[in-house]
Amino acid sequence: MSDPLSDVVRLLRPRAVFANVISGKGNWAVRYAEYGQPGFCIVLQGGALLAVDGHEPIKIRAGDFVLLPTTPPFTLSSFVPAPPVFIDPKAAPREQGERRHGEQEGPPDMRSLGGAFLFDTFDAGLLISLLPAVVHVQGSSRLMQLVQMVGEEYEDKKPGSEYMLSRLVEMLLVEAMRWSTAGSAPPGLLRGLGDERLAVALKQMHAHVDRPWTVAELARTAALSRSAFFDRFVRIVGAPPMEYLLAWRMEIAKDLLRRDELTVAEVAERVGYGSTSTFSVAFRRRVGQPPSRYGKG
The missing domain is CATH 2.60.120.280 (Regulatory protein AraC)
Structure with a gap:
C-alpha cells in the first residue's frame, strides 16, 4: 500500500x-x-x-x-x-x-x-x-x-x-x-488521511496512479456508497475524487519530466494515460504549457 x-x-x-x-x-x-x-x-x-x-x-x-x-x-x-x-x-x-x-x-x-x-x-x-x-x-x-x-x-x-x-x-x-491530519489542516490530502474511510481510497489512488479509476471503484475501497463517498471526499479533501486524481497525476508527471529521463509517451503511461495526445492536452490545460516544453524548462 x-x-x-x-x-x-x-x-x-x-x-x-x-x-x-x-x-x-x-x-x-x-x-x-x-x-x-x-x-x-x-x-x-x-x-x-x-x-x-x-x-x-x-x-x-x-x-x-x-x-x-x-x-x-x-x-x-x-x-x-x-x-x-x-x-x-x-x-x-x-x-x-x-x-x-x-x-x-x-x-x-x-x-x-x-x-x-x-x-x-x-x-x-x-x-x-x-x-x-x-x-x-x-x-x-x-x-x-x-x-x-x-x-x-x-x-x-x-x-x-x-x-x-x-x-x-x-x-x-x-x-x-x-x-x-488530526483536523487542523485545510481541506486536502492531510484531512483525507485523517478520515478512516477516505484514507483507504487515497492510499489506493497513490499506490496505483496509473489505474483507470472510477468513483464507484474508489467508493467500494472505502466501503461507502458512491454518493456518500463522493460527498465525503469533496467535503474533506476539497475536490471531487477524479479532480484530485488528475491533480496528483500531474504532480507526478511534472516531477518525471523535470528529471528528463523519460519520453513524454513514457510519462503519459506512468500516470495512467494510454494516449500521449490525451495526456498532452490534459497536462497543458492543468499546467499551462505542453509537457515537451515543460521538460525543457
Missing part, C-alpha cells in the same frame, strides 16, 4: 536553506516582515510568545516546532514584550552565529533555531495547499528528540552535518504534517 504522505515529501524534496540561532533575555521583541516562503522555528530552550499576523498569539516552549508554510509577518517576543526590533528576512544577511535580543549579557531566557525551507522542486505551493497557516507541534517526545538532534548538529559542525540537517529537517516536516 502506498503512503501518500511519503509521496508528497518525496516530490517536495525539502532541505533547510539557512538557519540562525535566535535568543532573548529580559524584555524584548523582534518584528519580522513577510517572507512568503516556508519557514520554521525550533525552540531549543526557554520560551517566547509568537504572534503571527491574523492569528492568536501562542506560547512556544523548549521542544516545540512551528512551521509557517507562507511565513506572513510575525512578532517573536518575551512574555512581557518590549518595543520591537524590525527585521526584513529577505534583506537581512544570512549570518552564522547567534542573534541576541534584549539584554546582551548572561544566559538567555530563550534560544531557538529559526530558518527557512528550500525545496528541490518548483512546487512549494503543494505544501502550502496541504497545511494550515500556522503549524504548532508540541508535547511530542519524538519531536523533542529531533529538535535536540537538530540543535546538536547545528552547533557542532561535524563532517556530514549538512546532510544530517537536511534529513532531520525533512523528518520534522513529516512530523508536522502527521500532526496536521
Whole structure:
C-alpha cells in the first residue's frame, strides 16, 4: 500500500536553506516582515510568545516546532514584550552565529533555531495547499528528540552535518504534517488521511496512479456508497475524487519530466494515460504549457 504522505515529501524534496540561532533575555521583541516562503522555528530552550499576523498569539516552549508554510509577518517576543526590533528576512544577511535580543549579557531566557525551507522542486505551493497557516507541534517526545538532534548538529559542525540537517529537517516536516491530519489542516490530502474511510481510497489512488479509476471503484475501497463517498471526499479533501486524481497525476508527471529521463509517451503511461495526445492536452490545460516544453524548462 502506498503512503501518500511519503509521496508528497518525496516530490517536495525539502532541505533547510539557512538557519540562525535566535535568543532573548529580559524584555524584548523582534518584528519580522513577510517572507512568503516556508519557514520554521525550533525552540531549543526557554520560551517566547509568537504572534503571527491574523492569528492568536501562542506560547512556544523548549521542544516545540512551528512551521509557517507562507511565513506572513510575525512578532517573536518575551512574555512581557518590549518595543520591537524590525527585521526584513529577505534583506537581512544570512549570518552564522547567534542573534541576541534584549539584554546582551548572561544566559538567555530563550534560544531557538529559526530558518527557512528550500525545496528541490518548483512546487512549494503543494505544501502550502496541504497545511494550515500556522503549524504548532508540541508535547511530542519524538519531536523533542529531533529538535535536540537538530540543535546538536547545528552547533557542532561535524563532517556530514549538512546532510544530517537536511534529513532531520525533512523528518520534522513529516512530523508536522502527521500532526496536521488530526483536523487542523485545510481541506486536502492531510484531512483525507485523517478520515478512516477516505484514507483507504487515497492510499489506493497513490499506490496505483496509473489505474483507470472510477468513483464507484474508489467508493467500494472505502466501503461507502458512491454518493456518500463522493460527498465525503469533496467535503474533506476539497475536490471531487477524479479532480484530485488528475491533480496528483500531474504532480507526478511534472516531477518525471523535470528529471528528463523519460519520453513524454513514457510519462503519459506512468500516470495512467494510454494516449500521449490525451495526456498532452490534459497536462497543458492543468499546467499551462505542453509537457515537451515543460521538460525543457
